[in-house]
Amino acid sequence: MQRLNTCLYLILGFVAPCFCDTSFVGTNNTFFNVIDYGAKGDGKSDDTQAFVTAWQHACGTQGASTLVIPPKTVFLVRNLRLEGPCNATSILIQLQGEIVAPAKNEWINGLTIDEESNLILISKVNSLTVDGNGGLIDGYGSTWWACKRLTEFFMLMMQILKFLSCNDLSVSNLMIINSPKAHIHVNFCDGAILSNINISAPGDSPNTDGIDISSSKNIIVEDSTFETGDDCIAITGNSSYINATRIACGPGHGISIGSLGRNNANDRVEEVHVRNCTFTNTKNGARIKTWIGGSGYARKIYFEQIILSQAKNPIIINQYYSDYVTNGGLEVSDVTYRGFQGTSLNDKAITLNCSSSGCFNIVLDQINIVSSEPGATAYCTIYNARGTATSTVPNCSLST
Numbered sequence: 001m002q003r004l005n006t007c008l009y010l011i012l013g014f015v016a017p018c019f020c021d022t023s024f025v026g027t028n029n030t031f032f033n034v035i036d037y038g039a040k041g042d043g044k045s046d047d048t049q050a051f052v053t054a055w056q057h058a059c060g061t062q063g064a065s066t067l068v069i070p071p072k073t074v075f076l077v078r079n080l081r082l083e084g085p086c087n088a089t090s091i092l093i094q095l096q097g098e099i100v101a102p103a104k105n106e107w108i109n110g111l112t113i114d115e116e117s118n119l120i121l122i123s124k125v126n127s128l129t130v131d132g133n134g135g136l137i138d139g140y141g142s143t144w145w146a147c148k149r150l151t152e153f154f155m156l157m158m159q160i161l162k163f164l165s166c167n168d169l170s171v172s173n174l175m176i177i178n179s180p181k182a183h184i185h186v187n188f189c190d191g192a193i194l195s196n197i198n199i200s201a202p203g204d205s206p207n208t209d210g211i212d213i214s215s216s217k218n219i220i221v222e223d224s225t226f227e228t229g230d231d232c233i234a235i236t237g238n239s240s241y242i243n244a245t246r247i248a249c250g251p252g253h254g255i256s257i258g259s260l261g262r263n264n265a266n267d268r269v270e271e272v273h274v275r276n277c278t279f280t281n282t283k284n285g286a287r288i289k290t291w292i293g294g295s296g297y298a299r300k301i302y303f304e305q306i307i308l309s310q311a312k313n314p315i316i317i318n319q320y321y322s323d324y325v326t327n328g329g330l331e332v333s334d335v336t337y338r339g340f341q342g343t344s345l346n347d348k349a350i351t352l353n354c355s356s357s358g359c360f361n362i363v364l365d366q367i368n369i370v371s372s373e374p375g376a377t378a379y380c381t382i383y384n385a386r387g388t389a390t391s392t393v394p395n396c397s398l399s400t
Contacts, residue, residue, distance in 0.1 A: 032058040033068040034075070041073030043100060048077045059086035059125070066092040071134055073097035077119065078107060084125035084166075091128050095135030095174070104143040104180075107158065117157060118185075123164040132174030137161065144180035145205050157181045157207075163189055172196050182209040183228070189216040197224035203251030203281075205229035210252065217241050228252040232282075236260065237267030237296070244273070250280030254311070256287040257301060259321050261294015261330050268296040278307040281345070285314035286337060289321040290330045292355060297331040308342025310372045315340065315364075317385070319355040329355035335387075336363040344369050349378035349394055352385035362387030364396055 032054045035041060039050035058065040065088045069075065077099055101107065101119050119139060122128065139160045147157070160176050162185040163169060169192035176183045177200045184199070186192055194211065201208040210226035213219055214236040222245045226232035232249035234256045235242050244255060255274050260267040267290075279285040286303040308314050315337050319329050332354060349369040352359060362385050370393065371378045380396035389396040 029064045029066055030058070030061050031066045031068055033070060035070060035073075039075055041070070041075050041097065043074035043076055043098075045076060046078060046102075047075045048080050051075070051077055051080055052082070055082045058091055059084060059088055061088050064088060064090045064092070066094060069093070069095045069097050069099070069135065071096040075099050076102060078102050079118070080120045082120070082122045082125070084123065086125055089127065091125060093128070093130045095130065095132040095137075098136045098138065100137075101139045101158065101160075101180075103140070104147070118159050118162045120161045121164060122162070122166060124166070126167045128166055128168075129170040129172075130174060131172055133172075135175070137174075137176045139177070139179040139183075141178040141180040141201060141205060141208065159183070159185050161185070162187060163192070165189065167191050169193070174198070175200075177201065178205075179208050181207050182212045184211045186211065186213045186216050186219060189219065191218045192216070193220045193222070195220075195222045195224065197221070197226075199225070200227045201229055203227070203229055209234050212236065213239050213242060215239060219243070220245070222246055224248070226250075226252055231256045234258070235269060235272055237265060237269065239269050239272075241271045242273070243275075244277065245275050247274075247277040248280070249277060250282045250309075250311070252282050254279055254282045254284035254287050254313075255303075256284065256289060257298050258287075258289035259291060260289070260298060261291040261296065263291075264293050264295070266295045267330065269298045270300045272301045274303045274306075276305045278309070279311040279314065280309040282311045283313065284316055285311045286316070287313070288317045288332060288335065290319045290332070290355075291321050292319065292329045294330050297333065298335075299331070299333045301335045303337050303340075305339040306341070308340065308344065308369060310343055310345045312345045313351060314342070314344050314349055314369050315367075316351045316353075317359060317362075318351070318353050319359075320353060329357055331357060331360075333360040335359070335361070336365070337367060338363070338365040340367045340369055342369060343372035344378050345372055347371050347373070347376050347378050348381055350380040350382075350396055352380075352382045352398075354384035356384065358384040358386060360386050362398060364389040364392045364398070366390075367392040369393065
């Protein structure tokens with residue numbers, strides 16, 4: 001690899017000192033260190049513009065490029081936008097240091113109620129890799145959570161990291177803690193692998209979803225741990241071919257399809273596969289939640305090989321996820337629950353609460369869920385659900 005600045009070597013029995021720039025260029029990759037573009041990394045100075053400038057160079061270069069966020073540094077950023085499309089054929093973001101959010105009062109200063117609030121927004125960048133090995137993003141959400149009931153503050157509460165219209169995306173070895181709201185949002189993306197993601201927020205922190213997936217397809221989430229105050233993973237409208245494998249969830253609200261159909265929306269979700277996951281001390285396990293009045297469907301959903309430890313509502317379909325009731329609703333069909341083992345924190349182990357339109361082709365197979373309370377008996381609650389139940393404890397009776 002050759003340094004950008006030419007180094008002069010004097011062959012006179014010694015080698016002269018070589019002082020060179022910390023950016024490197026090789027035959028296939030160019031490196032851009034945010035420090036070289038003015039970032040302080042002291043946790044106090046606003047490093048947003050330095051990140052933007054470094055990104056513009058990385059994005060605009062020919063060939064492959066790497067944006068370096070070095071170790072042993074703390075970078076304060078605010079409403080950071082890393083935008084494409086890029087000239088680079090591929091971009092790697094190496095997060096080795098720490099990124100922190102500003103205090104709440106500093107964050108909301110200058111924002112309007114209509115402005116989307118993200119600590120980091122990455123948009124229209126294809127073939128992007130984010131490697132967080134050794135790094136951390138801290139949203140300092142504790143200053144926000146008490147404001148959840150105040151609408152004007154809640155609307156401004158930020159998500160930590162949003163990927164918008166990024167295809168062929170890879171995110172790995174990333175740790176994010178204490179987001180004011182959702183930690184990661186994958187929106188309008190086609191083709192993404194998120195692996196070894198570690199997300200942590202207190203179990204009573206409001207709306208702190210781990211990963212939200214919306215209007216996206218061909219998404220894989222694997223080998224990851226979520227401790228949150230809301231859904232570990234939420235898969236919402238117009239998403240398909242989503243795979244979640246080897247996920248440890250808890251505390252949190254489980255892995256959810258939805259909510260769908262809010263404000264009479266037409267939402268469609270299909271081909272979701274959740275396998276080899278554990279739910280520990282969660283408020284829900286495998287959940288489908290829809291609002292009455294919406295349209296669309298949730299179909300071809302598979303929850304398989306799930307381990308439960310004191311999880312409330314281990315299996316639940318709730319088509320009345322609202323405070324009002326009318327007829328109709330989304331169609332829920334072709335949903336399989338197979339290979340569930342473990343304990344339910346409440347006696348209602350299986351709840352299939354379908355709308356007047358009904359749920360169809362629901363399969364319960366090889367289920368063994370018992371109450372975690374000594375002497376208590378777990379049971380099923382079934383309403384308007386059609387399908388089959390085989391080798392299922394508690395015993396459930398579905399219409400055929």
